[in-house]
Amino acid sequence: MPKVSEQHRAARRAQILDAARVCFLRNGFHATTMQDVFGASGMSAGAVYRYFPGKEEIVRAIAGEAITEITGALQPLVEAPGAPAPFYEVIAAAVTALERLDVERGIPRIAVQVWAESLRSPRLAADVEAIIGSVAPLMMRLVERHRDQAWLPADVPVEATARALIGLVPGFIVQRVLTGLDAATYLEGLRVLLPSRDRVGAAAQ
Amino acid sequence: MPKVSEQHRAARRAQILDAARVCFLRNGFHATTMQDVFGASGMSAGAVYRYFPGKEEIVRAIAGEAITEITGALQPLVEAPGAPAPFYEVIAAAVTALERLDVERGIPRIAVQVWAESLRSPRLAADVEAIIGSVAPLMMRLVERHRDQAWLPADVPVEATARALIGLVPGFIVQRVLTGLDAATYLEGLRVLLPSRDRVGAAAQ
DNA sequence: AGTATAAAAACGAACATCCGTTCTTGACAG
DNA sequence: CTGTCAAGAACGGATGTTCGTTTTTATACT
Numbered sequence: 001m002p003k004v005s006e007q008h009r010a011a012r013r014a015q016i017l018d019a020a021r022v023c024f025l026r027n028g029f030h031a032t033t034m035q036d037v038f039g040a041s042g043m044s045a046g047a048v049y050r051y052f053p054g055k056e057e058i059v060r061a062i063a064g065e066a067i068t069e070i071t072g073a074l075q076p077l078v079e080a081p082g083a084p085a086p087f088y089e090v091i092a093a094a095v096t097a098l099e100r101l102d103v104e105r106g107i108p109r110i111a112v113q114v115w116a117e118s119l120r121s122p123r124l125a126a127d128v129e130a131i132i133g134s135v136a137p138l139m140m141r142l143v144e145r146h147r148d149q150a151w152l153p154a155d156v157p158v159e160a161t162a163r164a165l166i167g168l169v170p171g172f173i174v175q176r177v178l179t180g181l182d183a184a185t186y187l188e189g190l191r192v193l194l195p196s197r198d199r200v201g202a203a204a205q
Numbered sequence: 206m207p208k209v210s211e212q213h214r215a216a217r218r219a220q221i222l223d224a225a226r227v228c229f230l231r232n233g234f235h236a237t238t239m240q241d242v243f244g245a246s247g248m249s250a251g252a253v254y255r256y257f258p259g260k261e262e263i264v265r266a267i268a269g270e271a272i273t274e275i276t277g278a279l280q281p282l283v284e285a286p287g288a289p290a291p292f293y294e295v296i297a298a299a300v301t302a303l304e305r306l307d308v309e310r311g312i313p314r315i316a317v318q319v320w321a322e323s324l325r326s327p328r329l330a331a332d333v334e335a336i337i338g339s340v341a342p343l344m345m346r347l348v349e350r351h352r353d354q355a356w357l358p359a360d361v362p363v364e365a366t367a368r369a370l371i372g373l374v375p376g377f378i379v380q381r382v383l384t385g386l387d388a389a390t391y392l393e394g395l396r397v398l399l400p401s402r403d404r405v406g407a408a409a410q
Numbered sequence: 411a412g413t414a415t416a417a418a419a420a421c422g423a424a425c426a427t428c429c430g431t432t433c434t435t436g437a438c439a440g
Numbered sequence: 441c442t443g444t445c446a447a448g449a450a451c452g453g454a455t456g457t458t459c460g461t462t463t464t465t466a467t468a469c470t
Contacts, residue, residue, distance in 0.1 A: 025324075026325065027325050028235075028321065028322070028324065028325040030233075030234075030235035030236070031235070031325060033428085033429060033430080034429070034430055034431080035428095035429075035430090038448095043446080043447090044446060044447045044448060045430090045431080045432085045446095045447075045448065045449095046432090046433085046445080046446055046447055046448070047445075047446050047447075049430095049431070049432080050444095050445070050446075054430075054431075055429095055430065055431095087398070109324055112317075112320050112321050112324065113321045113324065115317050115320075115321070115379060115382070115383060116233065116317050116318045116320070116321035116322075117233070117321075118383065119230075119233065119314055119317065119318065119382060120231070120232050120233040120236060125383075128383065129383070129384070132383065132384065133384075152397065156397055157390075157393050157394065157397065159390065159394075160390045160391070160393035160394035160397070161393075161394045161397045161398065162394070163380060163386055163390055163391055163394045164376075164391060164394025164395045164397065164398050165394070165398065166376075166380065167372075167373065167376025167377055167379070167380055167391065167394075168372065168373075168376055169376070170375055170376050170378075170379035170380070171369075171371075171372025171373055171374070171375050171376035172372055173375075174320060174372070174375035174379070175368060175371065175372055175375070177320070177324060178320060178323065178330075178333065178334070178337065179334070179337065179338075181368055185362075185364065185365045185368055186365070186368055186369060186372065188362050188365035188366075189362065189364075189365035189366045189367070189368045189369030189370070189372075190369045192357065192361055192362065192365070192366045192369065193292070193366065193369050193370065193398070193399060194398060194399075195400045217419095238454080238455060238456080239455075239456055239457080240454095240455080240456090243422095248420080248421090249420055249421040249422060250420095250421075250422065250423095250456090250457075250458085251419080251420055251421050251422070251458085251459085252419070252420045252421070254456095254457070254458080255418095255419065255420075259456075259457075260456065260457095
């Protein structure tokens with residue numbers, strides 16, 4: 001029985017997903033046809049349908065990949081041991097990573113499409129919420145650590161502050177994909193807006 | 206010669222656009238069919254096609270409307286005479302307006318779809334860029350006024366700061382439409398992150 | 411006022427096209 | 441041989457748009 005190696009199967013899957021991502025970047029989820037994916041991947045309809053039960057599952061796989069990579073860009077600095085990282089540093093790391101992910105694979109562009117699609121697909125919405133939902137507690141933990149260092153008042157609203165921080169990421173993504181904003185410029189601006197410990201007491205706004 | 210009043214024509218157009226917006230909110234641009242729009246508007250195919258040459262033009266009209274309303278939410282405070290409004294106040298006004306636009310007509314949800322769609326439609330991308338492009342100079346002007354009041358250093362990077370400020374708006378929109386974030390919470394968080402004149406010198410981060 | 415009329419507006423069934431999926435067929439490894 | 445994998449033509453269904461027909465309505469004329 002000619003069963004193919006597990007490694008080969010994974011490679012095939014990746015081949016399909018890579019092709020699909022390129023198609024989605026060019027035409028969006030709905031306007032890319034299965035034929036497009038067949039062509040871009042160099043595989044036949046029968047072959048692709050062996051690895052994915054349908055178009056929606058390909059979209060879900062791509063979406064999960066993109067959202068996971070973006071939230072993943074936030075985690076390292078948040079969870080670093082020792083003194084908590086300054087907010088600016090955390091966002092800087094995330095934004096820099098996002099820029100690289102955009103240049104290399106267009107991940108932020110996929111993300112914007114996922115946001116839109118999740119507004120009408122409960123399936124995708126659940127996927128997205130599951131992944132994004134894991135970020136909020138993480139960021140809240142970071143805010144708490146800042147508070148415990150007395151960098152923030154004891155009664156700081158933890159969740160609200162975390163939400164505002166998280167918002168800085170889509171704030172960059174949207175401007176990046178719509179107007180080509182680069183990370184350096186955005187971060188330069190954030191340095192003005194966000195107070196840093198070094199500049200406590202300095203006049204800002 | 207029986208031509209109908211201009212007023213009637215405008216009402217008809219609005220009737221189509223209102224129906225289309227509801228459909229788009231429920232199903233997205235691509236998954237709503239013309240039949241859906243016919244049904245929701247209570248008009249026939251022929252009638253709708255008398256007012257719009259095709260589906261794409263309806264999408265463009267809805268998109269332009271949504272983006273215009275959102276950028277419009279930013280302008281009043283930015284252009285107010287007298288002393289420049291604090292950054293927090295400007296963003297607060299915009300975010301509060303956005304929440305209302307969401308409850309009333311789902312405008313932010315439409316906006317997210319427009320962002321995604323503009324990634325693959327040069328037509329729409331041009332529309333969006335034209336409208337959004339008008340916001341950056343406005344916000345830059347606000348930053349300059351802050352600088353001229355010596356609320357910011359003389360060498361403040363104007364464009365970068367404006368970009369960071371602008372990012373706070375999509376930062377709210379995305380979290381609003383994906384996780385139901387409310388304006389009050391977001392603004393409470395922003396008050397922690399953004400230094401305000403009253404709190405200059407207070408420990409923050 | 412009442413009516414005729416012609417052009418605009420609306421209707422809605424039909425059309426051509428296209429897309430996701432299936433299924434039969436063949437190739438090839440064990 | 442035999443069972444897995446791949447190929448790709450074919451299918452059923454749905455979609456955006458058109459177009460011939462019907463209805464409405466503003467105006468001209470009696």
